Amino acid sequence: MTQPQQAGPDQFVFQQYRTLLFAVAYRVLGSAADAEDAVQDAWLKWSAADRAEVADPKAYLTRIVTNLAMDRLRSARHQRETYVGPWLPEPVLTGPDTADGVATTDSVSTALLIVLETLSPLERAVFVLKEVFAFSYAEIAEAVERSEAAVRQAAHRAREHVQARRPRFTADRARRRDVTERFFAATSGGDINTLMALLSPDVTLWTDGGGKVRQALKPVVGVEHVARWFAALGTATYQGIEPGRMRAELTWINGGPGVVFHGPDRVVATLTFDFDQEGRISAIHNVANPDKLHAVADGTRHDLS
Incomplete structure (x- = not known):
């Protein structure tokens, strides 16, 4: 990821949330390469932003990367529909510590990412922010630039869809x-x-x-x-x-x-x-x-x- 040689306060703040931004973008996109690109684009927007208008850097950066990821997902949909053979998410290496939490493990599993492919970009982003990262409906509404009522409806549809297609078993x-x-x-x-x-x-x-x-x-x-x-x-x-x-x-x-x-x-x-x-x-x-x-x-x- 290209960033300035000297780590200024802007980069410091961005790096503080970089892991979160990649984790959100990867779950929304199912592609590590596209997630990295979304994070890079978020950095460019962040570095050009007026700090006086940013009250909460975490919320601001999450909103940027979520919208960038949704835009990329919309563009990628046609390519995935014409893909030769089954389309699977891009695998990433994780540490064994990732597997300590059942919810975290399941939320990055190949099986769940495949189910998330069947959601709309909005439903997918809402599901990730709510079910994985426990954002409030108000925070998600701001991030995806929709009303809170629309976000609640999208969350309900996404949750029912995932539960119907992704039974959760207890193999430890x-x-x-x-x-x-x-x-x-x-x-x-x-x-x-x-x-x-x-x-x-x-x-x-x-x-x-x-x-x-x-x-x-x-x-x-x-x-x-x-x-x-x-x-x-x-x-x-x-x-x-x-x-x-x-x-x-x-x-x-x-x-x-x-x-x-x-x-x-x-x-x-x-x-x-x-x-x-x-x-x-x-x-x-x-x-x-x-x-x-x-x-x-x-x-x-x-x-x-």
Whole structure:
């Protein structure tokens, strides 16, 4: 992010809220690259603002970045509608501390970000500010430049929509980590029986290559199909990389345990998981579009709380 060499008071204040601004923009956009651009644009607006008219820097900056993110989301909608294969959010690395709070973990999970894609930009922004960051309706109304009544209606619609499409189960952090580690070991060893035991019967694998790399253009559904897909990983050349030259790493992605696949000179793909009420894997999200792997490849761990 380009900013002045000398840290003046303007930059000091901005940096104080930068983590919050990225966390809001990322949840509204589902893209780390677009969120960074929105934060950069917010900095430019902030640096040009008349300080005499800014009573509350946090509210002012949140309003700027929220509106910038909504504008970017409106522009991105057409591209996402014509996307080749399933569209998945851009993964980001997080620290294990992000997973301490259930609400925070769920609010950056791939599964919830996919549900948020089905909301309007206004509903999505209102949901993020209210449900994740606990802004008041009055604060949100000011941020999104709508009446408080309109914001309450948008919040109600968004909450009902999310609850209907995103059941909340109680697989705890230790259970999710354990299942992910066992899945990782079974995939590495081609152990199809263990894989099938760890997967929900109607598990769904979503693969996002964006037309840039070869991936399944439709979801792979069912425990046998998904287990065989992963059991073959250790024996097949993938994106021109032989199995012996591929390295997989367990890490934290979007607030939960995930896997990053590395080739000799690049990040190749990521996996994130959703779990059912028995703690089995109910959905797997595989991002392989190279345009969406920059945030993981640069190694930055984001605080999205």
